[in-house]
Amino acid sequence: MSGRTLYRKLWDTHVVRDYGDGSALLYVDRHLLQETSTHQSFVGLREAGRVARRTETHLAVPDHGVPTTDRSAPIADGLAAAQVEALKVNARDFGIAHIDLDDARQGIVHVIGPERGFTLPGITLACGDSHTSTHGAFGALAFGIGASDCATVVATQCLVQQRAKTLEVRLEGRPGQWVGAKDYALALIGRHGTGFATGHAIEYRGRAVDAMTMAARMTLCNMSIEAGARVGMIAPDETTFAWLEGRPHAPRGKMWEHALDYWRTLPSDGDASYDRTIELDVEGLAPQVTWGTSPQDALSIEGRVPHPDDAPDRGEAERRRRALDYMGLAAGMALQDIVIDRAFIGSCTNGRIEDLRAAADVAQGRRVSSRVRAIVVPGSTGVKRQAEAEGLDRIFLDAGFEWRHSGCSMCVAMNADRLEAGERCASTSNRNFEGRQGRGGRTHLMSPAMAAAAAIAGHLVDVREMAS
Amino acid sequence: MTPFCRLRSHALPFLEDRVDTDVIFPARFLLLMQRGDMGRYFFHDRRIDPDGGAIDGNPFDDPRHAGAQIMLAGADFGSGSSREQAVWALTGFGIRCVIAESFGEIFAANCLRNGVLAIVQPRAVVERLAILESPLEIDLEAQTIGADGESIPFDIAPSHRERLLKGWDDIDLIMEHEGARIAVFEAQQRQVQPWLYGADA
Numbered sequence: 001m002s003g004r005t006l007y008r009k010l011w012d013t014h015v016v017r018d019y020g021d022g023s024a025l026l027y028v029d030r031h032l033l034q035e036t037s038t039h040q041s042f043v044g045l046r047e048a049g050r051v052a053r054r055t056e057t058h059l060a061v062p063d064h065g066v067p068t069t070d071r072s073a074p075i076a077d078g079l080a081a082a083q084v085e086a087l088k089v090n091a092r093d094f095g096i097a098h099i100d101l102d103d104a105r106q107g108i109v110h111v112i113g114p115e116r117g118f119t120l121p122g123i124t125l126a127c128g129d130s131h132t133s134t135h136g137a138f139g140a141l142a143f144g145i146g147a148s149d150c151a152t153v154v155a156t157q158c159l160v161q162q163r164a165k166t167l168e169v170r171l172e173g174r175p176g177q178w179v180g181a182k183d184y185a186l187a188l189i190g191r192h193g194t195g196f197a198t199g200h201a202i203e204y205r206g207r208a209v210d211a212m213t214m215a216a217r218m219t220l221c222n223m224s225i226e227a228g229a230r231v232g233m234i235a236p237d238e239t240t241f242a243w244l245e246g247r248p249h250a251p252r253g254k255m256w257e258h259a260l261d262y263w264r265t266l267p268s269d270g271d272a273s274y275d276r277t278i279e280l281d282v283e284g285l286a287p288q289v290t291w292g293t294s295p296q297d298a299l300s301i302e303g304r305v306p307h308p309d310d311a312p313d314r315g316e317a318e319r320r321r322r323a324l325d326y327m328g329l330a331a332g333m334a335l336q337d338i339v340i341d342r343a344f345i346g347s348c349t350n351g352r353i354e355d356l357r358a359a360a361d362v363a364q365g366r367r368v369s370s371r372v373r374a375i376v377v378p379g380s381t382g383v384k385r386q387a388e389a390e391g392l393d394r395i396f397l398d399a400g401f402e403w404r405h406s407g408c409s410m411c412v413a414m415n416a417d418r419l420e421a422g423e424r425c426a427s428t429s430n431r432n433f434e435g436r437q438g439r440g441g442r443t444h445l446m447s448p449a450m451a452a453a454a455a456i457a458g459h460l461v462d463v464r465e466m467a468s
Numbered sequence: 469m470t471p472f473c474r475l476r477s478h479a480l481p482f483l484e485d486r487v488d489t490d491v492i493f494p495a496r497f498l499l500l501m502q503r504g505d506m507g508r509y510f511f512h513d514r515r516i517d518p519d520g521g522a523i524d525g526n527p528f529d530d531p532r533h534a535g536a537q538i539m540l541a542g543a544d545f546g547s548g549s550s551r552e553q554a555v556w557a558l559t560g561f562g563i564r565c566v567i568a569e570s571f572g573e574i575f576a577a578n579c580l581r582n583g584v585l586a587i588v589q590p591r592a593v594v595e596r597l598a599i600l601e602s603p604l605e606i607d608l609e610a611q612t613i614g615a616d617g618e619s620i621p622f623d624i625a626p627s628h629r630e631r632l633l634k635g636w637d638d639i640d641l642i643m644e645h646e647g648a649r650i651a652v653f654e655a656q657q658r659q660v661q662p663w664l665y666g667a668d669a
């Protein structure tokens with residue numbers, strides 16, 4: 001028998017029943033819940049008189065619509081307040097652990113899952129949120145689901161799933177300074193298109209991956225969904241284990257040793273084969289930014305806004321024309337000439353302490369352009385406190401950035417943090433879709449260092465030049 | 469769930485590529501918790517301008533497409549966010565079948581969970597269907613799209629087809645048939661990965 005991939009091992013060890021047509025009933029070990037995608041799940045469960053099968057496998061936390069300014073007063077937005085309250089009531093009624101807004105453990109689901117050690121290698125993890133792929137950084141089979149599936153997980157601890165094909169993404173070479181996981185993700189999607197991994201589970205491998213921190217691995221796996229894949233994963237290694245050891249939900253003592261033995265069996269076998277392989281050499285890669293309304297509109301910062309007529313087909317040319325119109329940009333202009341009004345540093349893609357350190361490195365001793373309003377939103381309350389302990393908040397405040405409480409914030413614009421129509425933002429989030437950061441808002445995706453640099457310059461800029 | 473078997477309807481063509489779920493159902497409406505009236509927000513920002521006026525020329529409010537139960541779409545339809553509200557808005561608007569060049573994966577799964585048939589067809593076929601005057605006829609049993617006398621076959625996983633035809637609900641199915649298997653699985657997994665069963669898991 002030929003060897004198995006990481007994905008196949010995790011799939012095989014979670015099949016409750018194989019239906020024989022590529023689909024199976026898959027066991028779900030862990031489930032994260034947030035407030036906007038689960039209320040209807042509980043409505044359905046209540047109607048049918050169902051209970052949670054294993055209460056201890058779930059963890060609920062509000063993040064999407066929560067305010068990032070004042071947390072001492074009740075939430076001003078009635079709808080958001082109702083949703084946050086509903087999550088609490090639903091969790092209580094079904095016996096599920098719940099982290100409240102004023103709790104030191106609060107944060108974006110995909111930041112706190114790993115932070116708590118709730119995310120572990122070798123598990124299946126589901127969440128009513130597409131960026132659940134983030135948790136694959138730990139060698140977990142983690143994927144986003146809809147509200148109906150959230151209810152199914154609560155009631156049965158299982159889901160009917162289709163086995164994906166496997167896609168090996170090899171990242172080789174050594175990156176230059178200020179270039180990292182966000183640039184890799186954007187470069188991959190920019191070159192291969194948002195649909196390149198549809199139907200596949202991605203496994204990221206290669207020397208550049210081995211060298212990455214856990215934060216960087218999470219950033220990379222996070223954006224697998226922008227490549228069309230529901231799952232993105234990286235085999236667990238010593239970096240993973242060192243990061244997890246001692247976390248609140250991680251196994252301890254003898255159990256930790258036992259778990260390590262098991263986790264070390266998970267990496268893909270030497271003779272395992274993948275359905276497809278693509279490679280990216282990160283040597284010499286420039287920082288990446290997007291110009292349009294799809295993550296695939298990513299280019300090197302040294303580039304120019306493309307001409308729609310250069311698109312490979314008619315449909316794509318049409319889409320690009322629409323994107324240019326929405327973004328208020330002219331084909332052919334230099335990306336560095338794009339002037340911004342706002343900057344957002346945060347989200348489950350780039351709201352971890354390493355991301356804030358990178359942005360602070362750029363911000364230190366500089367000033368945000370007078371025409372830009374810039375906010376820093378830590379991915380969790382834990383990240384916020386850590387940053388404050390390191391003095392990063394002072395660096396940001398002194399440079400003219402606003403320092404906020406944690407949440408999804410301007411990544412999804414469900415709270416007060418949003419762009420006005422026509423406003424343009426340098427953003428560390430993952431989606432530049434029309435209206436994503438507020439109706440009529442214009443989003444340019446980039447890394448935390450690049451967003452900080454743009455905030456200071458007042459336009460998109462190559463951080464390598466600013467920081468040298 | 470309502471079983472899906474045959475459907476005869478005019479189609480609503482909207483062939484833009486990479487229409488994500490933020491466009492289908494803008495995030496700010498995710499704060500609404502009632503599922504009932506989500507059809508109103510289907511493609512909201514393409515239909516209603518910021519001042520509340522109707523946007524001219526949008527296909528969703530074009531009287532020629534009124535009552536359409538079939539939608540024609542481009543590549544990567546429903547990519548992006550996993551929000552099931554996008555499918556609830558779609559069904560609330562009256563659509564029961566989408567024919568597209570390709571789909572976002574989670575969106576396609578959500579369609580299945582809500583009795584919506586998602587059919588993949590090559591771009592050329594979708595474009596051809598978009599200019600037909602006569603209604604389309606979807607036959608799930610036979611796996612065909614009837615279009616102006618022509619019969620176009622489509623693929624669907626057998627288990628998906630059966631689920632749609634019978635209108636099955638996942639939880640019912642799993643609870644009824646798989647309870648014993650799940651218990652056996654848990655007992656075995658507890659041996660191999662006991663840390664997943666700790667008191668403070």
Ligand code: SF4
Nearest residue numbers: 131347348408411412
């Ligand atoms: S930060 Fe953005 S992408 Fe991440 S979970 Fe929140 S809304 Fe989704």
